[in-house]
Amino acid sequence: MEFKDVIAARRSRREYLDRAVEVEKVKEIMKAGTLAPTGMDKQNLRFVAVMNKEALSEIRKNTFGGDDLFYSAPAVVFCIETEETSTTELNVGAAMENMALAATDLGLGCCWIHCARERLNADAARLSDILHLSAGEKFLECLTLGYSAQKREPKEVRETITVIK
Secondary structure (H helix, E strand, O other), X not given: OOHHHHHHHOOEOOOEOOOOOOHHHHHHHHHHHHOOXXXXXXXXXXXXXXXXXXXXXXXXXXXXXXXXXXXXXXXXXXXXXXXXOOOHHHHHHHHHHHHHHHHHHOOOEEEEEOOHHHHHHOOXXXXXXXHOOOOOOEEEEEEEEEOEXXXXXXXXXXXXXXXXX
């Protein structure tokens, strides 16, 4: 796929086939996250993929009260802050978009789950155990990954571009 086609094809997917995602694809997606720009080149993010059904179930049960905020995705990538900086929010946004585009390019569906931050950090100790977080590390965002069960048409985009010559 050409880059412009990847951008146009990227859509949030909330229904996944019951099919495992290949580890190599998940690693490639996380690598795309590491290649995102970071303010002052701090590189203050790391990524943890959970592909184990029991671990994902444990996270759902203990932090979401059983709600499936991961939409039954077979893999979830967690973005972790290793050092607090003034540009962390920008850094994580760039990394998440890189990973979403990489997932699309690899034929996978994905969904950036921002609302998980508050709910997962409410039980930070338990999440730290599951994700093997070090002292001072903090969960920021997560991206569900899987083979999409949805067929979605490209969305109509409002005209928001102005060029001043």
